[in-house]
Amino acid sequence: MVGAVLLAVPLLVALVGPVVAGEPGGRGRPFVGDGPLGTDFVGRDVLTQVLLGGRTVVGVAVAATALAYLVGVPLGLWAATTRRRWLDELLMRPLDLILAIPALLLLIMLSATVPRGAVALVVIVALIGLPEVARISRAAALPLAHGPAMEAMRSYRESWYRRAVGYVGRGVRRVLLADAGVRFIGALYLVATASFLGIGVAPDAADWAVMVDRNRAGLALQPWAVVAPAALVVALAIGVNLTTDHLLAARKAR
């Protein structure tokens, strides 16, 4: 199972990396070949950085994606299942407002105004993803939300949870999972951009996404500083998606 392996490697590095990495050593010149993976843009050992840099990435990206879904999907399902058009509008139009502001602008401006810290970062990244999640789940849910089965449930006032989540949500889970798998990667690089703008993790933090972004200048001199973390991120991304595919396929087979 390719996906599982691809998923396991980065997760393993992220989890046990900090343990085996030990104390960050001294600094050499930037982007030179000494050490297994050479040095990074401030002359630190890339290998150590890679070992240290998994947690924040996985942590923040997962948290942000999860948050976006925890809020966005119910909103979308609510808008889709409600019979009251005005409520639908009331839920969706404000979200359009966020959509209408370029994400990067939002990021720049929030970065300058909100307090620093991982939490703020998670919230901001989630906020940027939220409207899209809501819209997608709403669109996917609409057809199911108005079928006879739904009418039957309404005629014995089935609980919202069972109607929206149990029935509709269940019906659109494949689409949502596919979307989540991709959005998660997006969140990951949003984190890097954010850190460069001064939100969340420090600009020289040991963080795969941040490393990829900061070491770009040395791509020609010392590719490993970019390639190593990028490879882990790619593996993570592919791993997550292939695994979800696999699980869904397995469920369907049963």
Added chain:
Amino acid sequence: MTGAVEGPVTEAVDGPGGAVAARVVGLRADVGGRRLLDGVSFDLPAGRILAVVGASGSGKTTLGRALLGEAGPGVRLTGTVQVAGRTVTTAEPPPPGSVGYVPQQPAAVLNPVRRIGPVLHEIARRHPPVDDDSCGKDDGGEDDGRGRGWIVGRWGVRRGPARAAVRGVLERVSLPADRGLLRRFPHQLSGGQQQRLVIAHALLAGARLLVADEPTTGQDNLTRQDVAAELAALASREGLAVVLLSHDLHLVRAVADDLLVLHRGVPVESGPTGKVFAVPRHPWTRRLVATTGPTDAPGHLRTAAETRQRETRQREERPREERPREDADREDAHREERAGGRRLLDVRGLVAGHGPNTVLRVVDVQVAAGECLALVGRSGSGKTTLARCVAGLHRPRAGTVALGGRPLAATVDDRSLTDLASVQYVFQDARAGFDPWRTVLDQVARPAVRLHGHPVDVARAAARAALDRVGLAGNLVTRNPGRLSGGELHRAALARALLAGPRLLVCDEITAGLDGVTRDRILDLVDEVRHADGLALLVISHDRDVVARLADRVAVLHDCHIVEEGPAATLLTSARHWLTRSLLPDDVTPDRTPQDAVAPGPPGDAVTPDRTGKPIAQERVSSDDQ
């Protein structure tokens, strides 16, 4: 068993078609240790119609799908199935287009986001129409329909042939071919219309073998005749082999050459239809046959052509028939006073429609507690719409729906829990009415939980009981809906509605897709509940027997109005309106109806009762205590 199987085979040899269209040998279907089919074998020559009858859950659909190389979730097929000499398995289904299929629940196979017309045209372009007279174009045009038809159609330059074919087929299944209909989405059709649409698909596809699963459920009598005529014509004229899975013995008798009776998945009897009906050997067959009048009256199921003549004739006579309005009013007054003010359901001046077109115009309906009103009308006349308005699933344009004197909110969402509980609606398409991802038991139990706040286990116990009463026992109900048969789901839906403890039960074709035996059982149940706790019934049915068994009064819906309403006895026997008579043809006269009752049909009307219901009644009694 072998003997049973021989029957059709020997027939087949000297049958018209000659070439064997479908051969089934020792077919078995198992799922999780349970056997759905066992040792089913038959040969079906081209040009013949094999009817497979049997109780609900006896395996008809499973058999039919086996011919398509399909099986339900988890179902394993063994044995050989051959279509046109080619072995068919779930791995290699018959070549596309070679086997036509009319499934039991038509809604599921209609693409919800595709308008009706384009789909029809696409099929037509792919299968250049074979028969001309109905789509009015000469043989010359045919192969250019073949040759250019689809290219042309593709580029939308000249879709002539395809258009004509579609128009023709829609006519044959008595659907209007106007643009308005072609631009509709499937959900904008009535149940019967959807079913006919699927039949139209099958006809267009021009398959050599047609598997029709309950093609007449939810069809009014006249349409039923058209469908029957179509099937007959297909077999005789185009040498199509048809497997007819049906509980509708009238239909079977009218069209089927051979008959295969399934009982719990085992073929218990088979042979030429006539013979089997005349001298049913197996007790089960006898029971089955007994539930309907095994009439051999030629006119019972007329060919479409005849029916149409007859209708037109009747229409001409309508003026003479239609009584002056005030009579009708007196009639109303009469009824009201009989209902004695203690009217439970009171629908007044109901106007409803869909989008631009109006379906109901100023309709009044009253049902008293413990009373049963049967609502009949042609397919697409608006019965379901009316029912949905009552159930609060469709917002009427005008008019009020009152229950026990209190007006009900227009939509379910605005109704109080008690109101919700007191009005329950049984969907026409049972399968669509269930959440495919939860067990039937769970879903049946929910109303008790939600509406009456029973704890879950109590509700489940009640649900099991209710399901048991409709004949769904044991592990059957702990499955997901996808693993239940059509009829079983219908019954589950009924059970769900009953569990809400309604005061008014609206049944939309609850017995559609049920064999006679099961049907009677359901009707008894409903009857019982009704008498026990004064349940008011609004029954929508095309089935005369159902009306006869249940209804105190009958209302006939036509052209957006209730054209006739009165005591069941009167309307069943001496209906004034031509439509009533043709919808409720008095073939079987239930024990309730007077012997001498004879429909005063227009002169030359061939319909005459040829058999009293007595023996049936006895049969029924006897069969009941088996």
Added chain:
Amino acid sequence: MSLHRYVGHRLLLGLGQVVGVATVVFVLTEALPGDAAVVIAGEQPDPARIAAVREQLELDRPAVQRYLDWLADLLRGDLGVSLVSGRPVVDVLTGNAAPTVLLAAVTLLLLVPVAVGVGMLAARREGGRLDRALSAVVVGLYAVPEFALAVLLVALFGVHLGWFPPTAVGTGGNLLAQPAVLVLPLVVLLARPICSLSRLTRAGMIEAAGSAYVAHARRLGVPGHRLWLGHALPNALAPVVQQLARTTDWLLGGVIVVEAVFVIPGLGTALVDAVTARDVPTIQGLCVLVAVVTVAVNLVADVVAFRLAPQTGAVR
């Protein structure tokens, strides 16, 4: 509700939304530390000078007043002038919109068929080698940071092989003058959205392909390609269309990296520059533009969503 009424009603809402966006953006910009004066002062933050600039740019007037004036001008169709150069904001917009719109249009033209095609192919072979391979590739491409992809492509095809110009430097924003410069940016632009779109398509197609109506169509002899395009795809599209709308937004306002690496003076760059310079009128103008596009795109997406769910009976 009829289509026309719905659209009309939404367009009205849209106007409100655009103004709303403008307001939010204005507030956020005001909340940003510093203003145009400070930025202009740069490394010589001589307070006196900053004050002078501020006065000269009328930044000393109360924010509310400036906003209302701006709004009034907007209603008169006047987007004001840049604080930095004093040139009309409209010129900036038109100037930078041209290359962006061109790129976006071409990208979308290529994107939709490719992404949907990939998704359908993967769905057809669900669980198979091809499916896994395709998924891995698109996801991988997405996970590779934009700039890395861009730099690699430039290094290989732009510099090493010299097949395409490595940057659009010197085209003065008129990309069509030298269409070859479009190639590499397009590849990079395609790499990202293909992933989300094709993954969504795949998911939807797998659901649709397993449905009874597709089986029905197959039985009726509808050939493969029609079966997939005509009968399964429409049911898979709803989420895809939403994502496509987002992609459009992104293409029109968010492709900063590509614009930077390939030196394409587009809207994204203009936006970032304007924010850096605290050039409020320009920021506002750009945001209004983006907002108008977003509102329109969302409206289209919603109409499609309703069309793909006729049961809602909302719009048809």
Added chain:
Amino acid sequence: GGEPGTPGTGPGSPRRGGRLRAVFAGGGANETLDPHLANLFNEASRAKAVFDKLADYGSDVSIVPRLASTWEPNTDLTRWRVTLREATFHDGRPVRAADVLHSYARITDPKRAFRARASLALLDLRTSRAVDDRRIEFALTRPYAEFPNLLASFGAYVVPEGTDTFDRPVGSGPFRFESFQPGRSLLLKRYEDHWDGAPYLDELEYLIGNEESARINALLGGQVEYAHDITPTSARTYTGDDRVNVVAMPNSTMQGFTMKVDRPPFDDRDLREAMFLLTDRQQLVDTVLSGAGQIGNDLYGKGYQHYADDIAQRSPDLDRARFLIRRAGAEGLRVNLDTAAVASGFVEAASTFAEQARQVGLTVVPTTGNKDTYWRDILTNGSLASYRSGAMPIETHISQRLLTDSTTNATRWTRPDFDALYVRAVSSTDEGVRRQAYGDMQRMLHAEGGFLIWGFADFLVATAPRVGGVAANAPANTLDWARFDKVWLG
């Protein structure tokens, strides 16, 4: 590449003709050609291509005459007489005293806030006058020996009298305007009659590429011949690559940190000295500048006129640093180091320095601020911040940043005795006295100043091998830096 700037290898000997395409980072769609607004590198370069100043900075940031041929002060250094050389604007009009006075009036207009205004603050234009078309007598508000600095100050360009719009700028510089697309390109043509001799190039095209990698790629892809301002990393990448010729201009950018001496913790002289001593300058140069620079000695203007190179170079002494910290009672001190991605190397320097400080038990926390407002923020806030400065005369550096009344005094260095030394320096006609005063001031700063200056970055440009005449010994902002009239295409 080959020896920086040595003609002969690639380009061969000077020859006329050709169009040189130079790519710079730019100011986006809102750039202007107003030389007095010039701020960014490309604006400065464009300005010097189209316009002239009266004087400019030489390679050691001493003053070299340009439009002004001579200048003599009166005895008390309050009036200066400047003689213009024979020069003409692109439209053929001669450059006259009136033009100069108009330009300076425009720059110092109190309602406009041009960058050079502060530098010209000493001018008293009301009493300054044009003696005749070629001679101007400038009046100053106080004695000022360094008057020439003022003529050379950044952005003090001469524009024709009455000019206030620059859609089609007319100047007296070596190139004349051809066409302009803001944020994209500016095309200039040779001005045959330039007083300093016509340029070699027929045409000079300024192109914009904000992303450094894009500038390099454009060069590698043959889309431009000159890429301005590349990072040390790229320089390292392409040294020895025969497609690219990297020209390093030493002593261009001062790199350091500012400690505010008026507030804790750095109001303690010992702590400041400890900071000086704990800094491993070589490591910073190696890490942050990838070796492309020299270490600093906490003094501004290495290699410039008046630079006190007699002061011994500081080297790390951690033990003494620890001792001083203890004496300052600052063990385990935790202090924020304000930085931002406003200039290349800031973040890197901060993070490297933080680690050096940890070795002596100080916790320095790099905190990234908003880059757009960085300079304003650090002027008043915080106590420790990243800092850098382009080239300017040491006197200007002092007057702008180190006097009690300096407008951009980022270290809050306010010392009456220091101010007195400055006044003595700029009001004496005696060269010896002035050198003495500058030396004393720098000794004070070196001992206990607020500027921790760890290095001087080379300014790096990359050119195609066929480009000749790009001067190497030209710190940023000096005359020969980003100058194209002596450049040719081989």
